[in-house]
Amino acid sequence: MWGARRAAVTALAVAAIPVLAGCDTSPDAAAVIGGDRISISDLQSQVNAALADPQIAGALAPGSQFASALGSNRPGFVRVTLSRMITHQLLGKLAAQHHVTVTNKEVSDQIANFVQQAGSLASLRQQAAEGVGVTAAQLPGLIRDTVLQKKLSDALVA
Numbered sequence: 206m207w208g209a210r211r212a213a214v215t216a217l218a219v220a221a222i223p224v225l226a227g228c229d230t231s232p233d234a235a236a237v238i239g240g241d242r243i244s245i246s247d248l249q250s251q252v253n254a255a256l257a258d259p260q261i262a263g264a265l266a267p268g269s270q271f272a273s274a275l276g277s278n279r280p281g282f283v284r285v286t287l288s289r290m291i292t293h294q295l296l297g298k299l300a301a302q303h304h305v306t307v308t309n310k311e312v313s314d315q316i317a318n319f320v321q322q323a324g325s326l327a328s329l330r331q332q333a334a335e336g337v338g339v340t341a342a343q344l345p346g347l348i349r350d351t352v353l354q355k356k357l358s359d360a361l362v363a
Contacts, residue, residue, distance in 0.1 A: 233245055233246075235247075235248040235287055235290075236287060236290070236291050236294075238291060238294045238295060238298070239298060241294055241298075243287065243290050243291065243294065247290070248283065248286060248287055248290060251286050251290065251343075252279075252282065252283050252286050254340055254342070254343070255282070255286065255338050255339065255340055255343070256279070256282070258334055258340045258341075260330075260331055260334035260335060261275070261334045261335070261338050261339075261340065263335075264334060264335040264336075264338070265277075265278070265279075265282055265338070271335040271336060274336055274337070274338075275337075275338045276338075282338060285338060286338065289337075289339075289347070292350065293346070293350055296350055296353050296354055296357065297353075299357055300353055300356075300357055303357060303360050303361070305353065305356050305357050305360050307349055307352045307353045307356060311352050312345060312348055312349045312352055315348050315351065315352050316329075316344075316345065316348055319348065329344075330344060333347065
């Protein structure tokens with residue numbers, strides 16, 4: 206019961222992302238969320254850093270089994286990356302509104318859990334690169350957002 210309700214809340218929040226993010230425009234902004242901008246240069250920096258990683262570049266190559274998850278091509282990967290950046294901004298706003306925080310220990314614990322599931326840190330990094338398109342340096346931020354999303358979901362259904 207709670208799992209289904211949590212899934213519904215999470216799905217609703219994710220579905221709202223394009224609507225909330227696309228409500229405003231601003232010069233040199235890839236997206237505007239509320240009054241906060243994601244600049245084109247920040248987006249391009251994230252994309253360039255990711256595509257400099259050989260595992261991500263290989264996963265995005267034509268014929269790769271991972272390409273569709275990463276947007277199938279560079280423009281698609283830019284959209285996937287922007288979506289992740291928008292989600293990060295929205296999670297931060299929702300967390301602040303609901304007084305939900307994530308500690309470094311919670312992030313470390315979740316990383317340890319994911320490492321155990323993957324078999325090694327190298328394997329986790331490879332899965333993140335190929336399946337989500339994040340570099341080793343970007344991985345802790347993604348995991349922080351994952352923990353924050355779960356805690357927000359728990360808080361909203363409580």
